[in-house]
Amino acid sequence: xxxxxxxxxxxLVALGAMAAFTFPLWLALYPRFGFPFHRVADRIGMLAxxxxxxxxxxxxxxxxxxxxxYGLRPALFLRELxxxxxxxxxxxxxxxxxxxxxxxxxxxxxxxxxxxxxxTLARVGLLRGLAVALIEETFLxxxxxxxxxxxxxxxxxxxxxxxxxxxxxxxGQYHIPASAASWGSGxxxxxxxxxxxxxxLEIGDAFLSLFAVGVALGMVRALTGHIAGCIGxxxxxxxxxxxxxxTSLPNPASPLSFLLxxxxxxxxxxxxxxxxxxxxxxxxxxxxxxxxxxxxx
Numbered sequence: 486x487x488x489x490x491x492x493x494x495x496x497l498v499a500l501g502a503m504a505a506f507t508f509p510l511w512l513a514l515y516p517r518f519g520f521p522f523h524r525v526a527d528r529i530g531m532l533a534x535x536x537x538x539x540x541x542x543x544x545x546x547x548x549x550x551x552x553x554x555y556g557l558r559p560a561l562f563l564r565e566l567x568x569x570x571x572x573x574x575x576x577x578x579x580x581x582x583x584x585x586x587x588x589x590x591x592x593x594x595x596x597x598x599x600x601x602x603x604x605t606l607a608r609v610g611l612l613r614g615l616a617v618a619l620i621e622e623t624f625l626x627x628x629x630x631x632x633x634x635x636x637x638x639x640x641x642x643x644x645x646x647x648x649x650x651x652x653x654x655x656x657g658q659y660h661i662p663a664s665a666a667s668w669g670s671g672x673x674x675x676x677x678x679x680x681x682x683x684x685x686l687e688i689g690d691a692f693l694s695l696f697a698v699g700v701a702l703g704m705v706r707a708l709t710g711h712i713a714g715c716i717g718x719x720x721x722x723x724x725x726x727x728x729x730x731x732t733s734l735p736n737p738a739s740p741l742s743f744l745l746x747x748x749x750x751x752x753x754x755x756x757x758x759x760x761x762x763x764x765x766x767x768x769x770x771x772x773x774x775x776x777x778x779x780x781x782x
Contacts, residue, residue, distance in 0.1 A: 504671035510529065521660070527658070553631070569717020588736055606727060649699075655748070708768070
């Protein structure tokens with residue numbers, strides 16, 4: 486699969502750029518700006534991905550609106566995005582409520598969810614959710630999906646993008662203090678960022694859960710022909726999770742704590758089971774919607 490190889494290569498190039506160029510750039514910037522080492526690395530990686538994405542999309546003829554998943558007219562796109570968001574928020578909130586009922590998560594000490602805090606979290610979560618969804622869905626369910634589907638069909642495209650979606654969540658942020666930074670810190674940071682893959686059994690439940698989420702989003706893409714619904718669903722899930730992570734912690738004393746992954750205390754076997762149910766609901770909803778009122782680009 487040529488498209489998959491190109492996108493995997495892009496990710497490897499971005500990781501390589503982070504390892505090779507972070508220290509010299511940090512060395513030039515730190516005396517004046519005091520940027521943390523990991524922040525410089527993040528910006529290098531993001532820039533490499535952005536430039537590479539543009540070049541690959543053009544080379545593979547994926548730079549048009551339809552291939553990127555934006556083939557709908559703007560008004561229709563925003564409507565479908567809003568529908569996805571309105572559907573997604575209660576879906577995620579319901580499984581979070583189950584976690585609370587089962588005492589899988591506990592309230593953070595000292596956190597008071599007053600009006601000001603609620604509004605702040607709502608704003609931050611919404612901005613974060615939209616930013617994450619726009620970037621990831623354009624990359625994965627947009628260009629990458631279109632290229633793979635063109636070569637190998639939609640089923641392979643759904644599976645491949647879901648696998649990469651799951652993998653990227655385990656590339657963690659690794660901090661190196663300024664006092665310890667050296668020419669080898671780029672490689673050390675890269676090894677630290679990828680350390681989760683050294684213990685596959687510890688992240689197995691989280692990986693399967695995230696893979697299932699990726700499949701659900703890929704199914705929506707395949708059924709609709711665009712990524713508006715994917716962005717709406719993805720953004721709403723991140724929005725709800727922002728509230729969860731800022732106000733509660735996993736409860737290791739619960740006898741059912743194994744249902745949540747130690748990776749992040751949210752995904753895991755419980756979310757995997759719930760995602761399988763949601764996939765059926767989403768498939769039925771978007772299949773009927775596509776048959777009832779096909780949307781033109």
